[in-house]
Amino acid sequence: MPVLVMKFGGTSVATLDRIRRAAKRVGVEVAKGYDVIVIVSAMSGETNKLVGFVEETSPLFDAREYDAVVSSGENVTAGLMALTLQEMDVPARSWQGWQVPVRTSDAHASARIEEIPPENITAKFAEGMKVAVVAGFQGISPEGRITTLGRGGSDTTAVAFAAAFGAERCDIYTDVDGVYTTDPRICEKARKLDRIAFEEMLELASLGAKVLQTRSVELAMRYKVRLRVLSSFEEQSDEAGTLVCDEEDIMESNVVAGVAHSRDEAKMTLVSVADRPGIAAAIFSPLAEAGVNVDMIVQNISEDGRTDMTFSCPTNQVARAEKALAAARDEGVINFAEVLADTGVCKISVVGIGMRSHAGVAAKMFKVLADEGINIQVITTSEIKISVLVERKYMELAVQALHDAFELDKAG
């Protein structure tokens, strides 16, 4: 039997009614003759509740215990989905990560999937089971402890299963009906894209357009997984949603494919750092070891042999970053006057593979923001994207102005 992977995110399984609706979609695919692997997230809000418990209990938590706690929401949904399918007379059972097993690295709270042996589930398919419901987001470390893959990790689980089982397609059901030119919740002119290139999707995902987790897109690109994003709240055809695909399969040709934003950014500045060769490594190695995901980095012009170093990281890693930097200073590895943390910023990015062959995108972006009176604090660029940090209060305004300026409401 051909295998199909279907992933349902938190809002798609937020209530028992929604689980039933998702199960009906699964039933449709089973009726077409697929063996289906369903990947489920926790019911909407559950994981946030659990993360809140952990952070309140222990701000600098042991990530192994964090994983043991926050992985539990997916187990609940997996069991409930299996029960719902059984009620519809579809043979189904649930699998927790360690039961498959989903083998991961031991990087707790942001583990990487290393191997998914298909034997256990394939044996059950051979016995007549039609649907394996797998708890997303979780796995098991070499030591036998529970790991999680980082927020949104269920997308990665889905793509990894699609690769491991040679699935015909990996359908990601979510609360939007595809990938948009920007977040429709903050820009009503946002337009759904029929197709988007893996590389653009990667930038959008990493920039905070929360449709798909970055690693899931990387994995899909590497293993040639046909990845489709579609809504769990509408009747769907085989052509619904947005297909994430190779660049050459894209017909549209807008220079900019989309505008992304990320609210969850903090700007940190090390004031008066000795400017010497190796200083960047001395600063960012301890941060990496502490598990801080540094994103943008800017080094100011040096004066009198000292400089300021600015970087951005997720807001919830500020305490961890401060601790790692203080420890590095105590050990004499680095020297600085103080650390400033600004959690009132956001990141705005424009993304498009067309930028490679079109000059002037950056200049246009800066002018649009300037015309709106928005001050740019930090800039980074890559081949197909330009990102800026601005005050968070300007987020909606910046996104809407850029969407208009690049005419993203019109197909290219």
Next chain:
Amino acid sequence: MPVLVMKFGGTSVATLDRIRRAAKRVGVEVAKGYDVIVIVSAMSGETNKLVGFVEETSPLFDAREYDAVVSSGENVTAGLMALTLQEMDVPARSWQGWQVPVRTSDAHASARIEEIPPENITAKFAEGMKVAVVAGFQGISPEGRITTLGRGGSDTTAVAFAAAFGAERCDIYTDVDGVYTTDPRICEKARKLDRIAFEEMLELASLGAKVLQTRSVELAMRYKVRLRVLSSFEEQSDEAGTLVCDEEDIMESNVVAGVAHSRDEAKMTLVSVADRPGIAAAIFSPLAEAGVNVDMIVQNISEDGRTDMTFSCPTNQVARAEKALAAARDEGVINFAEVLADTGVCKISVVGIGMRSHAGVAAKMFKVLADEGINIQVITTSEIKISVLVERKYMELAVQALHDAFELDKAG
């Protein structure tokens, strides 16, 4: 190091503050030199929520999926307790049932613990871990699926760990400060007992006095586990609470030790059953196979070769019982006119090892109820208890009247 087992029930870990309070108690015992095994329940209300989800999804649920869902609450508490202890600089880690592993039978939703190999946890104690926090109520079947032990199963987990590790004592922390002559919530004259015999405790537990799960007391009796019930909401000395112990260690000598009640009872009657040899087996074998816990059984006087058969079972098993009986009728195993289910009853019991040598306890009980105008629907007796089913609206009245009549507010 001597090992101590400490179990905290749902109300004792209902909030992060309460988890902190419980962790402080654990810290006190660690400071005394114990290696501590902490068994935790789900935060108060969580398991009920999950059971509600399962029952709404699938009234006649697959018990394997039920277990996968309802076991998740304990995992959350175990991780949070480990984090809390770490914050207090007590070396601790969490263990889920399958990680220990707690090996159980495959009787899902009411599995029995078969083996707890101590090696994994003992090795961690040898490495300097002081507290193993274990998710109660759950284990793993021979097939590798998650099992649960039935409601209140965390008590059984605690006693089984105490037996497996040769613990010096098993302290059950709960929301009451010991075992009472009756439920203090419905009878304000209820009095705490300093000691109670294993056998009396067994009857009280099985009769719905929800301080300890029946099997936990059975296990403690068999393995000579020193079992103590005490409050997690008060400062405690080594002599606090109620010690559950051998009959010969009891100094008090009331004829009746306590009055128990169970709200969660349903009375079922099979009307017009053919009265022939083997009919009881024909009725109750299918019920047992369907996992219905039949408690009291009464057979009426036979007329014209037909009789009525009445039995009681937990309210939430009525649907299952009806289904099993209908199936047995369809298969021609039994024959009856109809099944009546009355879920408006409750069970009241008086318990005491002194009954063995004192006549007239039953007569006195019936008279007390008659004087209050309470009609008795079903009666069963054993060597040390008398139980009756009455209308649920009389529950508080019956308990209070019996408590007064047997003078349980006064030590014997």
